[in-house]
Each structure stands twice: as structure tokens, then as C-alpha cells.
Amino acid sequence: MTNENGAPLIEARDLTKYFGSVVALHGVSLSVRAGEVLCLLGDNGAGKSTLIKILSGVHPPDEGHILVDGEEVVLGSPRDALQRGIATVYQDLAMIPLLSISRNFFLGAEPVSGFGPFKTFDVRQADRVTRTALKQMGIDLRDTSQPVGTLSGGERQSVAIARAIHFGAKVVILDEPTSALGVKEAAVVLRFIATARDTGVGVILITHNINHAFPVGDRFTILDRGTSKGTFDKADLTPGQLLELMGGGAELEEIQHELEEIAGSRPDPPLPPTGYVSQHT
Amino acid sequence: MATAAAPADERVRSVGIVSILLARPEIGAIIGAILVWIVFAIWAGGSGFLTLNGTATYLEVAAQVGIVASAVALLMIAGEFDLSVGSMIGAAGMVVAVGIGELGLPVWLAVLLAFAFALAIGFLNGYLVVRTRLPSFIVTLGTLFILRGLTIGITRALTGRTQVGGLAEAIAADPISPIFTADIGPFPVSILWWIGLALLATFVLLRTSFGNWIFGSGGSAIAARNVGVPVSRVKIVLFMATAASAALLAVIQVLTVGSGDVLRGSDKEFEAIITAVIGGTLLTGGYGSAIGAVFGALTLGITKQGIVFAGIPGDWYLAFLGVLLLAAVIVNNYIRQRATMTRH
Numbered sequence: 001m002t003n004e005n006g007a008p009l010i011e012a013r014d015l016t017k018y019f020g021s022v023v024a025l026h027g028v029s030l031s032v033r034a035g036e037v038l039c040l041l042g043d044n045g046a047g048k049s050t051l052i053k054i055l056s057g058v059h060p061p062d063e064g065h066i067l068v069d070g071e072e073v074v075l076g077s078p079r080d081a082l083q084r085g086i087a088t089v090y091q092d093l094a095m096i097p098l099l100s101i102s103r104n105f106f107l108g109a110e111p112v113s114g115f116g117p118f119k120t121f122d123v124r125q126a127d128r129v130t131r132t133a134l135k136q137m138g139i140d141l142r143d144t145s146q147p148v149g150t151l152s153g154g155e156r157q158s159v160a161i162a163r164a165i166h167f168g169a170k171v172v173i174l175d176e177p178t179s180a181l182g183v184k185e186a187a188v189v190l191r192f193i194a195t196a197r198d199t200g201v202g203v204i205l206i207t208h209n210i211n212h213a214f215p216v217g218d219r220f221t222i223l224d225r226g227t228s229k230g231t232f233d234k235a236d237l238t239p240g241q242l243l244e245l246m247g248g249g250a251e252l253e254e255i256q257h258e259l260e261e262i263a264g265s266r267p268d269p270p271l272p273p274t275g276y277v278s279q280h281t
Numbered sequence: 282m283a284t285a286a287a288p289a290d291e292r293v294r295s296v297g298i299v300s301i302l303l304a305r306p307e308i309g310a311i312i313g314a315i316l317v318w319i320v321f322a323i324w325a326g327g328s329g330f331l332t333l334n335g336t337a338t339y340l341e342v343a344a345q346v347g348i349v350a351s352a353v354a355l356l357m358i359a360g361e362f363d364l365s366v367g368s369m370i371g372a373a374g375m376v377v378a379v380g381i382g383e384l385g386l387p388v389w390l391a392v393l394l395a396f397a398f399a400l401a402i403g404f405l406n407g408y409l410v411v412r413t414r415l416p417s418f419i420v421t422l423g424t425l426f427i428l429r430g431l432t433i434g435i436t437r438a439l440t441g442r443t444q445v446g447g448l449a450e451a452i453a454a455d456p457i458s459p460i461f462t463a464d465i466g467p468f469p470v471s472i473l474w475w476i477g478l479a480l481l482a483t484f485v486l487l488r489t490s491f492g493n494w495i496f497g498s499g500g501s502a503i504a505a506r507n508v509g510v511p512v513s514r515v516k517i518v519l520f521m522a523t524a525a526s527a528a529l530l531a532v533i534q535v536l537t538v539g540s541g542d543v544l545r546g547s548d549k550e551f552e553a554i555i556t557a558v559i560g561g562t563l564l565t566g567g568y569g570s571a572i573g574a575v576f577g578a579l580t581l582g583i584t585k586q587g588i589v590f591a592g593i594p595g596d597w598y599l600a601f602l603g604v605l606l607l608a609a610v611i612v613n614n615y616i617r618q619r620a621t622m623t624r625h
Contacts, residue, residue, distance in 0.1 A: 079509055093507055096500030098567045099493075107497045108509035110490040120488045163508075 007070030008033045009202040010055065010086060010171045015064035017050050024050040027064075028228045030221045032171055032202035037193060038231075039213040040206045041246055042223035048206050051223065052173050055204070056088035057081030087169035091176045094160035097149035101141065102130035104148050105163050137162045138195050153181045154188030161189075161196060171202045178212045190216050210246070214239045222246055306561030307573030309612040313559060313605070314576040314583065321587030330590040337467040343582025344475035345530060347575060349549060350556035351475075351482040352526035354574040356519040357557050358486070360499035360566030361410060361417040363520060365402070366553055368428035369527035370534070370546025373399050375432050377532055378445040378541025381452070388455035388536070395528050402428065403524030407517030417520075425550065433543045446540035461533045471533050475578070478526065482571035491515070499566030555602060556581055559609040561616070580605060 008031035017025040025047045032038045042048050053059045055066070057075035065072050068084050075081045078088070095104050106126045112119040130144045139158050141151075148156060157177045164172050174193070178186040193216050197203055207213050213220065220237065222229040222245050229245055321330050329335045349366050356363055373395040380391030406424055410417045436443060452458045463470040486492040497505035498512045506512050527546065535541045558564065559580055560573025584601050 078507065082509065088507070090504075090507060093501065093504045096497055096504050096567065098500050098563075099496050103493055103496065107493055107505060110493050112490060119490070121490050121493060123488070 007067070009069065011067040011070075012051075012055065013065045013067070015051065015054055015061045015066075017047075017054060017059060018062050023226055025054070025061075026226045028223065028226075029064075030204075030228070030231065032204055034170070034202055035197055035200045036218045037197050037203040037205055037216050039217035039220045040204055040223065041208065041210070041213055041220055041242070043208060043246065045225070046223040047226040048208075048223055049175075050226075052088060052175055052204070052206055055081070056086060056173055082169075085168055085170035086173065087164035087167070087171070088173040088175065089157070089160045089164055089177065091157075091180060095148045095156050098147055101144040101146060101148055101151070101159065102126040105130040105133070105144070105159065105166075109167055133166045134159065134162055137165065137199070138192070152185055152188075154185035154192075157181070157189045158192040161192060165196060165199070165201055169201065171204065172196065173204045173206070175206050176208075177205070178207065178209065186212055208246075210239055210242050214242065305570070306568060306613075306616065307570040307576060308561070309609060309616060310560045310573045310576035310580065313609065313612075314579045317580050317583045317587070317605075321583060321591060325587055325590035325592075328590050328592065330587060334467050335586070335590060337469070339579075339582040339586035340472050341469050341582075342585050343578040344469070344471040345534075346549065346552045346556050346581055347475040347578030348471065348478055348530045348533075349523070349526045349553040350560070350574040350578050351478045351571050352519070352523040353553040354557040354560060354562050354569055354571050355482055355486060355495055356516075356523050357554070357562045357564070358499050358566060358569040359495045359516055359519050360502065361516055361519070362421060362554065363406065363523040364418065364421040364550045365406060365424040365428055366523050366527040367546040367548060367550035368425045368432065369399055369402065369524050370531045370549055371543055372402075372428045372432040372531075373528035374531035374535045374541040374545045375436050375445070375543060377535045378448060379436065379439060381448050382445045382541075383440055388452060389457045392457070392461075392532050392536075395532055396525060399524040399528035400521050403521035404517060406524065407520030410520070411513040411516055429543075429547075436543050443543045444540060448535070448541075449539035452536050452539060458536055461536045469537070471530075471537075474529065474533070476575070478529075479571055479575045482574075486571055491518075495519070496567060499568075501567070552581060552602075555606045555609075558613065559605060561613055563613065564610075577609075 011029075011031040013029050014027045015025055015029070016023070016027055028047070028051060030038060030040070030051075040048055040051065050059070054061050055075070057078045057080050060074070060076075066075060067073065068086070073084060075084070075086070081088075096107070099107070102123070103126065106129075110121045111125055111129065113122055113125075114120050127144050131141070134141055134144075139155070139162055141155070141159075148159070151159065161172060161174065161177075177189050177193075181189065190212060193203055193205065197216070205213065205217065214234075217234060219231055219233055220242060221231045222242075224246070232242075232245075324330075330339075349370075353363060353366065376395040376398050377391045380386040380394055381388060386394070402424065406417075406421055409415070409420050413420065433443060436445065452462070459470075461470065465473070486495060494505065494510045494512075494515045497508075497510050498515045502512045527549075530549075531545065534545060556577035557569065557574050559577035560570055560575070562569025562573065581602070584605065585595075585598055588595060588598055588601065
């Protein structure tokens, strides 16, 4: 899954996007190579969504260039991006809960047999292929004819990512895949992201959770109010520095100070009367 | 579904046949139809309900709603309503009746015009819904009244009446009429149309890409669009299908009776929706069955005619219908919750 010239799978140069008078994105660059996880970090409103919408073909950039395999391209629509191997998996909008896992897996790309009006969707074949495809990528599911609603949140995200890769994605953009998940479920997804990366896929992981980004990320691009604060290799950073770069570090420190001050200025709680035994230990 | 290639997974608990059946959307409708049949077999068995002719009467009533309900069920699974089908029955019927009776068109041409008219209105419904993003409930409520009003207004302007009759001779003389009016023993051919359409709808839903897109469009239009499903096209095609099914019923009625009435098909839109819901289709879309709609239609037909055979005044039919609807919704809700329960 590497290209001959060693160019990044996808590269964005100096992307700028305006929405009316609002500068949503200003001169942002990033690149992802095969077998690499690039984390896109930033607070709400930093421009993460705008950036991935440009990379997935939803919005055209007002300025800047997008290169796929080293060649400049125009991504006219999400379908266009998909055909160039760039797939986006959205947090809540990846799967249809009432539909079976295999029907979801093949939605929009159903395997058909026969000719003309007699083309039939081979459901058993879909079941079989879904099972093997997921198994190959390390997702071992009980029964692919069950509704997706019976899967856990982490399994759901993993299946959505596996689907994108199965249908030829070279770059997978993940929009906050772990934000709605509990700790264990997030770990399931993060582990799967690492598995996907090891198969040679390039991953762009959007998140504002450093604890999720740091373990799987190879490089980190930090967005703040529409501009890039740089891209850093994991070797050059600690999670603490990363948090500080995101702007959250200073604020958290401030909050800690404030809380300490409040605690300091408050009179000590009155002592319980003698003979009182606390029920809560 | 254990095959040689994929041996049974130890994590799939072998569940009883009851649980497997309960996971199907149409199971409630099948049980319901059988129950209703048993009730009337006992109640009205002595007064002709169980005879071949009695069976033919309730199957004909079931066919009338079932023809429309097959298409309506698919549209509802895709997440939309069509309240205009009742008015469409009246309007398409009048195209046929006025075409033959007033304009002197041959029957085949009048029938063709009725279908063309229905497809155009269906397209308009669908286009308005996907373009304006308004709820189809409101859009088609609008077309319900527009179509009915235009049918009454134009018919009276053209003919001075609200009924157009005297078509029997022309119909009898036309070779294509039997396709819509023939009888097979005591059974009218409309029953065949009903079963044929239901089988077609089931095939489309379960064994074609388009069927998978129908589920996807209704389950989550955005998710479906994200993976490349042409959601707007799916919906427009289904609006055209519901209108065409209404036109088919109108053609059958007008050619069988030999006259058209501007008020034909009133309340059929609700009967079709009720039929689909009894058949296990979710009002919110994304889940349902065309086979279920067959049993929903059967339930309606048996109830409507069973009441007559039992000697109860027909006035009570609507009350029965309401009770059936509520019971169906409650059962369906339970079944859907079972189907999506997270199992670990």
C-alpha cells in the first residue's frame, strides 16, 4: 500500500476556508503516509470539522492544494474522495442500527449476481464475506445477520472502519471515534486503529482527547482557532506538552489555582459533635 | 445460518424457534390474521364466512387495500408517508372514466393515461419531499386535498356530475379489460394482482440492492448517503410506486364497476398505513416487511367482511380497525426492542 514515489498518501498544503466573513481555516497543512496515524487535535471550534470536510470532499477549499499520492487533485464530492481511496467514518452516522451487520457492511456496494432486472443481492454471500473480512482484520463477530444495534459502541466503530478499508480506502479519516464511548469501548477502537495502521492504511484521527490520541498517534497536528500550531512527532513530546500546546494545559492549571484559592478562603467545616461517629467512611 | 465454511460460533446461543420467529417483523401480523380468522370462523362460520364465496369476499377486500399497502409499506420503510394515495385512487379513476366516457378514448389508452398521470404526481410528491426537506406527512397531506379538490372540480366542470357511468359497453368490448376484471371461479383477478405485487415488493426489499437502499434510507438517511446510497432517488421512485399502485386499484375498480366516482378511495390512505403497521413496518422507517403487509391486509379484509357475516352492523368496523392498529403498534414496539437488544 505504498506508492512508488514515496509521497504521502494524502497531503494538504496551506488550506484556507472562509464561511462568509468567518475565517474557518487559515493556511493549514498536513500529510499522512501509509502505515501512519496522524492525530488532529484541537478544541471545539478549532477548525477540525472544516478540515476533514475539505479532505473528504464535502467542501472545496478557498485556497490551497490537496495532493493524493503526490498528485494534485480536486475532490469534488464525498464520492469523488471515496474513489480516490479517502474514506471518512463519522461518529454517530456510520451505521444503521436496525439493519443487519452484513447489510450495513455492503450498503451502497451490494454484491449482485445475474443480469439486468434479475440482478439479485446475494445476502448469504454478503454474510460470508462480511464475516471473513472482519475476521481478517481481527474483528470476530458472533453473527453478522444480527442488527448492528446489538453491537457495542466500540464494535460498531470498528466495523465501520473495517468496512472502509475493505472497500479500498487507503486513508481513513475518523471523526471523534471514541468521544461517545466508555473507557473499555474506546480501547477496543484504539486497538483496532493500531491494527488498521499495521496493514498499511493511513489514518487521520480527529479527537480532543489526548489520552486517546497519544497511545496510537505517530504524529500530532494541533489546530487552534483555524490555524495550525505545528505538527510534532511522538518522540519529541510528552502528553503534558501536548496538552499545553492544545491550550488546555494553561487553562487547567488556572482552574486548579482558582479551586485552591476557593478552598483556601473557605472556613474549615465545623467539627462534628463529640461522640458522633461518621456513617460514611 | 451455519454452513460448512463457517462453523457455528460458540458465542451464538442456540435460541428457540419462538425467539427466531419473534425477531421477524411480520410475525405479529401472521398471528393476528390467524386469530382474527379463528374468531370469525367461530362467530360467523354458520352464516357463510367459511364458504368459498365467503372467502372470496374477504380476499377481495384484502386485495383492494393490499395492492396499495405493498407499495406504501416500502415507502414507509424508506422513512416517508404518502397520504395522497386515497385521492390518487379517485383522481386516476376519473382519468379512466372521463377518458372512456367523455372523450371516447379506447380503454387501453385511458388506462395508460391514468398510470402516466399517477407516476407524474408521484414524482412531484417525491421531488417536493426531498427538495424542501419537509416531512412527507405535510407535503402529501397537501396533495391529498389538492388532488381530491381538482378531481371534483374538473369532473364537474367537464361533465356536470361527480359520477361518470355508462362505461360497461366500451369496457366489455376492449380486449385488455379482463386483465383487470376477470374472475377465476369466485375469485376476482385483483387477488392475483395483490399477491403478485406483494411478492415483487418482497423480492425487491430482500434480494436487490435497491431493497437494501430502502432500509438504509429509512434507517438513517445521512448514514446511507455517506456510503453512497442515492437516498433522494430511492424516495422519489417509491413515491411513484405508491401513486402507481393507487392507479392500479383505481383502474381495477372503474373497469369492474363500469363507473367512476370522484370520492373513490377516501380513507384508503389510512387503511394502507394501518395495514403496513399491522404488518410490522415501523412508523419511523428502517424496518418492516411487505409480506407483513399481506397479512395486515388479510386481517383488515377478514375483519371488514367478518363483521358483515356475523350480522354486526358495519358501523362497528372503524372501532375494530382502531383497536387492531393500537394492538399492532404495541406488539411491534415490543418486537423491535427485542430485535435491537444488545447482547454480549
